[in-house]
Amino acid sequence: MVACDLYLDGENSTDNGNFFNMVEKIPLKALFLKFWWKESFMNEIIEEMKRCSKKLDSLLSLSLNAKKIRGSLVVKNKGDRLEFYRYIDQASLLEYLGSNKTDILASLAQKRYDTQLLKAVKKQKKAVDFCIKKLEEAGMEDLSKIYNGFPAELKQYIKPRLDDDEHYAAKWQAKNYATSKRENDTENYTSKGEHVRSKSEVIIADRFYVKGIPYHYEPIFLIDENDYLVPDFIILNKRTRKEFLWEHFGMMEKPQYCLVALSKIETYAREGYIFGKNLICTFESKNHPLNFKYVDMLIEEYLK
Secondary structure (H helix, E strand, C coil): CEECECCCCCCCCCCCCCHHHHCCCCCCCCCCCCCCCCHHHHHHHHHHHHHHHHHHHHHHHHHHCCCCCCCEEEEEECCCCEEEEEECCCCCCCEECCHHHHHHHHHHHHHHHHHHHHHHHHHHHHHHHHHHHHHHHHCCCCHHHCHHHCCHHHHCCCCCCCCCHHHHHHHHHCCCECECCCCCCCCEECCCCCEECCHHHHHHHHHHHHHCCCEEECECEEEECCEEECCCEEEEECCCCEEEEEEEECCCCCHHHHHHHHHHHHHHHHCCCCECCCEEEEECECCECCCHHHHHHHHHHHCC
8 A cells, every 4th residue: 555645736636537647656655664873763673682682592491401312313315215313422333213212213303403493592692692782882872863962053054964853754744645635514623724524533633733743634545556545644653753544433333334444444454554553543433422532542652
């Protein structure tokens, strides 16, 4: 699924023809960009490496505590089959492990596996622990904040190589997304003056505005040449620079509406937007209206 950025000289245009007539250029978007130079991302790397180190520790203990048996496994290829033997030392003959000695074969096979695993795990753990040590020693300064440390008199002469969160958010907000042109005959307007379709969308948009969350209303996402989705909002977490879709389902007391809502959530999932991961959904019914405090909880959980 591709978000439609419009690069047009005039206003967005529509007609009754193919949907692609709306768009002069549709660039592919990397929906989940990670930024190596951001302090938060580098800290995530360190924490993930520490988790990896702990998992390697658990593998080390399993391998070291595996049942030991004297000797090692020898495998001989006999063309149409493999034969297995136990080697103990040069003074002893190879011991053939036939069907009556599968317990010994099993122990030796496990020993060979554990030995190879132990060697690889030790090598990986050494590398991971070395990286953790060096990253922590270096200190993970957010490189985008270096520019902010310069006096205003010098900033005018400097072109920052990296955007800080606010500059990045401003550029993201300035994008000209293709948006829905479906008729809206309501009188629902947000604090920013946007014409939305429901009072609940006013609540959601205004909470974004109050909380400083960048968003676009009803952006168009292409599924294929003949199909597209229009989520209520696309929003940006300024700290992680991760985009989310936000969909509000407002008539859940109606059975047919519920079926359409479930189908839409499944479509999002097929396109890579998973409910609770990068798709945020809110719901309400006639007897259970949207609570702005719940909207704030979701904002704090996903967008701060």
